[in-house]
Amino acid sequence: MLKLDWKPDKHADLPFYLQIIQYIKEKIASGEWPVHTRLPTQRAMAEAWGVNRSTVVTALDELKAEGLIESVVGSGTVVSNNTWSVLASAAPPDWMSYVQTGDHPSNMQTIQDINKYESDPSMIRLGTGELSPDLLPLRETEEILGSLRGRLTHLGYSEPKGWLPLRKAVSGYLRTRGIEASPASILIVSGALQALQLISQGILRQGSGILLERPSYLYSLSVFQASRMRLLGIPMDDEGIRPESLARQKQLRDAALLYTIPSFHNPTGTLMSEDRRRQVMAICERERLPILEDDVYGELWLDEPGPLPLKALDQNGLVLYTGSLSKTLSPGLRIGWIVGPEPVIERLADVKMQTDYGASALSQLAAAEWLRGNRYEQHLKRVRASLKERRNLTCSALSRWFSGIAEWQEPRGGFYIWLRLEQARSMRTLFLRALSEGILLNPGYVYDQTDSQHMRLSYAYASEEDLEHALYRLSQLLRK
Numbered sequence: 142m143l144k145l146d147w148k149p150d151k152h153a154d155l156p157f158y159l160q161i162i163q164y165i166k167e168k169i170a171s172g173e174w175p176v177h178t179r180l181p182t183q184r185a186m187a188e189a190w191g192v193n194r195s196t197v198v199t200a201l202d203e204l205k206a207e208g209l210i211e212s213v214v215g216s217g218t219v220v221s222n223n224t225w226s227v228l229a230s231a232a233p234p235d236w237m238s239y240v241q242t243g244d245h246p247s248n249m250q251t252i253q254d255i256n257k258y259e260s261d262p263s264m265i266r267l268g269t270g271e272l273s274p275d276l277l278p279l280r281e282t283e284e285i286l287g288s289l290r291g292r293l294t295h296l297g298y299s300e301p302k303g304w305l306p307l308r309k310a311v312s313g314y315l316r317t318r319g320i321e322a323s324p325a326s327i328l329i330v331s332g333a334l335q336a337l338q339l340i341s342q343g344i345l346r347q348g349s350g351i352l353l354e355r356p357s358y359l360y361s362l363s364v365f366q367a368s369r370m371r372l373l374g375i376p377m378d379d380e381g382i383r384p385e386s387l388a389r390q391k392q393l394r395d396a397a398l399l400y401t402i403p404s405f406h407n408p409t410g411t412l413m414s415e416d417r418r419r420q421v422m423a424i425c426e427r428e429r430l431p432i433l434e435d436d437v438y439g440e441l442w443l444d445e446p447g448p449l450p451l452k453a454l455d456q457n458g459l460v461l462y463t464g465s466l467s468k469t470l471s472p473g474l475r476i477g478w479i480v481g482p483e484p485v486i487e488r489l490a491d492v493k494m495q496t497d498y499g500a501s502a503l504s505q506l507a508a509a510e511w512l513r514g515n516r517y518e519q520h521l522k523r524v525r526a527s528l529k530e531r532r533n534l535t536c537s538a539l540s541r542w543f544s545g546i547a548e549w550q551e552p553r554g555g556f557y558i559w560l561r562l563e564q565a566r567s568m569r570t571l572f573l574r575a576l577s578e579g580i581l582l583n584p585g586y587v588y589d590q591t592d593s594q595h596m597r598l599s600y601a602y603a604s605e606e607d608l609e610h611a612l613y614r615l616s617q618l619l620r621k
Contacts, residue, residue, distance in 0.1 A: 143174065143181055145189035157192050161200035169209055169220055175236035178211065180218040234360055246363045251572060252585055258581050265611040267575075268583025270407065270556055271472050276527055276601075278470065285510045286503075286514040294504050301490035303329025304505040310512035311464075311478050313408040317518075318439065319453030320462065321481045328490050331475040331500050333437050333465040334364065335493075340398075340433060340461065343492040344485060349397035349514070352430075354382050356588035356595070358407040359400060378549075381406070381413030384420040391428045399425060399432045404439040405555025406445050408588045408597035412553050422454050430459075435478075437465045440521055442554040443529040447613035458482045458614055466508060468556070469521060476500060476508040483602075497603070531600040531608070538609050542616035556601040562619065565593040573620055580611045 148454050149160040168174040180186070183201070187194040188282070201218060204210045211221040248256070258264050295304065302308060308324035313320050320533055330336045337359075345351075347369040355374025356457035365372060375386050381403060390396065403413035413421075425432050434451045458481070465477035493499070511517050535558060538552050543549075547562050568584035575582045585595030600608060605617060 142436065143178070145181060145186060146428070148190055149192065150526050155192075155414065158196050158200040158203070159618070160597050161186075161190065161192075163195065163202050165200070165204060166209065172236070174220050176220050176222065178220045179216055180220070182217065208394035245367050248363065248554060249361075249587070251569065251584065254572075254576070255581060255583065255587075258576065263356055264576075264579055265582045265607045266474070266581045266599075267601050267608075267611050267615070268581065268597050268599050270599055271468070271602055271606065272524065273602050274526075275604070278522055281436075281516070282471070282507060282511075285507055288510070289506060293506070295506070298328075299499045299502060299505060300498070301494045302327065302486065304502070304509070305508040307476075307505045307512075310509045314512045314517070315464075315480065318436075319478065322462075326483050326486055328479045328482055328486045328493065329505060330463075330477045330479055330493065330496065332467050332472075333435060333463045333477045334495075336463040336477060336479045337362075337364045339479070339489045339496070340494050341370060343489045345355075345370065345397055350394045351398050351400055352387065352393040352394070352396045352404065353400040354406060354409075356408070357400075358402065358406055358435075358588065360589060361587045377406075377409065377411060378430065379411065381422065382412055382416040382417075384417065384424055386570075387421065388424050388428065390518050391430050396430065398587050400431055400435065401432065401451075401497055402435045402438070403451060404436055405441060405552065405557070407555070408440070408557055408583070408585075408595075409559040410550070410555050410557040411559075414449050418448055418451055418454065418534060422451060422459070425459055426457060432460045434462045436462060436469045438555040439464075441525065441528060441556070443525055443532060444553050447554060452480065461485065467513070470511060470517070474504045474508060475502050528601060531605065532558075534605055534613070535598065535600040535608055540614045542613055543619075546616065556599045557602065558598040560596050560598050562594045562596075568593055568596070571596075571618065575615060578614050578618065580615060582615075 147164055149157045153160065165174075171602045177514060181189070182193050183197045185435075186197045190197070201210065205212070208222050209220065210218055213219050247253075255268070259266060259269060296504070302325075305324060307329055308327045311327050311329075312322055312324050318326055330339065341364060345368065345401045348371065349371050351359075351365055352373050352375055354377050357374070359365060361420055373396055375382050377383060382401060386398070403418060405412055432451060436450050436452075439447065439450060450462065455470050460481075462480040464479060467473055467477065479486065532552060539547070539549060539558070539560070543560070545563070547560050549558050549560050552558055568586055572582050581599040583599075585592035585597070588597070603611065
């Protein structure tokens with residue numbers, strides 16, 4: 142969808158319709174709007190530019206007369222020509238054909254909409270999976286960066302596995318999570334998402350089956366599908382992924398890997414019990430099924446610490462473990478890690494070097510400073526206290542306004558409440574109606590395409606005032 146981030150100059154001598162013509166011509170001439178690009182609707186352009194629809198119609202008629210755009214049945218108005226083809230004998234490249242035939246799958250439209258509107262400050266982001274700006278430690282990070290004056294010794298590319306002092310700091314931090322991992326078995330990555338990309342490209346064959354909880358965060362991504370992987374959903378209960386289904390699906394579907402978020406699962410918020418973790422480990426050991434454990438929410442417990450990670454129970458090198466600072470400290474640092482057997486880490490490091498030549502040197506320096514000493518633990522205590530208040534406020538608001546129309550479980554950590562509506566409905570319609578009210582939702586079908594009764598609510602991002610307002614408005618929409 143084209144961005145309409147321009148407005149006519151009200152103080153210019155040039156009439157609005159001529160300014161619009163000039164703007165669109167510049168977009169076409171520069172190649173930003175290639176041939177076959179579909180223009181927004183007349184109504185959308187009028188609203189974005191703050192003009193009457195008739196003004197837009199006049200401008201478009203002029204552009205059609207010049208042969209730069211045309212109306213196509215079923216497609217609306219599209220770019221049909223550009224100044225290249227007027228000035229040169231050779232036809233311009235058909236960039237839209239490249240866009241349409243690119244190999245990487247596109248996000249579903251709702252995901253594209255969410256990504257677009259998350260940058261709109263007027264939206265109340267009721268599903269966003271990141272900490273509120275108020276909880277990000279800006280001053281402390283400034284102090285850390287300032288303390289590096291005179292101590293910077295490295296701003297070039299780091300070694301393939303990541304900067305050694307950071308890997309040592311991660312190794313020390315992981316001991317507090319019950320995980321013994323030498324720096325040689327740790328790879329620094331640009332967030333947990335890159336860990337998934339490296340694993341799909343570096344150690345899995347195309348067409349491999351990936352077992353995972355259903356619903357799951359992975360269904361909202363194209364990372365495994367882009368490598369032609371098959372996502373095979375396993376049902377959950379209140380204790381996590383169901384072990385009997387896991388064993389059966391491994392045998393029936395010849396899966397290559399289990400991907401799981403055992404601690405404060407995304408999107409359901411479920412915390413896998415200690416007993417269930419041992420059952421899952423036993424099945425995977427028996428079936429020789431490797432596990433990819435995503436533990437980015439594990440430190441965000443609110444009432445009491447959860448069970449140890451699966452990796453802490455691993456005696457046979459069965460588990461690849463991913464962690465990140467994105468959910469707890471700063472998504473902008475883009476620092477995460479993979480822990481696993483050294484041959485696997487060596488392979489993934491080689492793939493990463495072919496991809497981006499390593500994570501940011503400055504981010505690695507800052508992350509190492511955060512993880513040394515007790516600074517990070519003190520920050521986590523503040524974040525947990527704030528998230529607990531936000532969770533309690535959200536559950537209280539749900540009790541007031543959603544009684545009789547939805548049900549939910551109070552999460553024991555993480556960011557999310559998995560809200561189940563009493564009646565199935567068109568969640569896409571609800572998403573769009575909420576959008577028109579200035580509320581950005583994460584509907585359940587993003588995580589399970591057959592879902593018409595759930596939505597992921599996040600209490601981590603929006604302000605407490607916005608949370609209450611948005612939940613009230615959402616309840617009114619549902620009751621209508």
